[in-house]
Amino acid sequence: MVALVVGAIAIGFGPVFVRFSECGPIATAFWRIALPLPLMLAMVRREARPRETTRRRNGGVALLAGVCFAIDLALWHRAILLTSVSNATLETNLAVVFVPLLGWLFFRQSVSRRFMLAVGIALFGTVLLVGWNANLSAQSLKGDGLGILSALFYSGYLLFIKAARDRGWNTAALMFTSGVASSAVLLPLAALAGEVILPVTGQGWLVVLALAFFCQLLGQSLIAYALAALPASLTTVGLLLQPLTAAIAAWVLFAEWLTGLQILGGMILLFGIVAAKRSLRE
16 A cells, blocks of 8 residues: 555656656657666666566567557657646546446456446536636647546556566566557657657656656556555555646646535545445445
8 A cells, every 4th residue: 555655656756757848748658668678678687587477378468558558658648748737647546436347347257236326426627627627728628538548548557566466477577568568659759749759858868767757667666566466446545646647736836716616526536436445435
């Protein structure tokens, strides 16, 4: 739980670095994943490696986690630039709701009526959060849509990470393997989108380095570590610290104020998420 809490706070600063980045949003996601890979490789060599049979039979799970995470980051980073940091971060954390739903659809995991009611509450809160934005525009609506879509791929990432951990992958090997897959997806996407790939100043490099080592190496590695001991559906409770951290940072650094209805919507969304988690424990 300590690893989960620290990891959630660390990744909560991600949107701040994305806003300050000199690269395009997808290129920024690429640097977030790619820069820590050499250090992760060194960590893999120090840790006990997963058994050969584990790598052969379950290597696809780790690669799928990386692909899902790449698409999640590409969508989320674009959303951060189109809508408010608070909106984009709360929306991607709808993964808390989507993880059990995907488990129900694809893995025959049962869900209760109380859980479905909580999902409805969370979605109502999302409508309030997005629909009554004081700066509502076609651009912000597009960003909100991308933020919600990113939650689906973040859910897939968490489910595949959990599956890989349950099948014997250690944290370093899993983060390195999934990171290679993510990088292989993000760099071509950034190039196809015509984005600026390389930072142009020393400050620009410091931003992507901070994003890579604080949010990815520290934050995501701690979350992957926590998933070895905690159920994926319950792990997402601790991730609620991410939107809270992001909202506070956006208020301090970007003066992003929320309207009264948006605050109400955010509170209803968080209530729905917590209620969903409680229903899963029963």
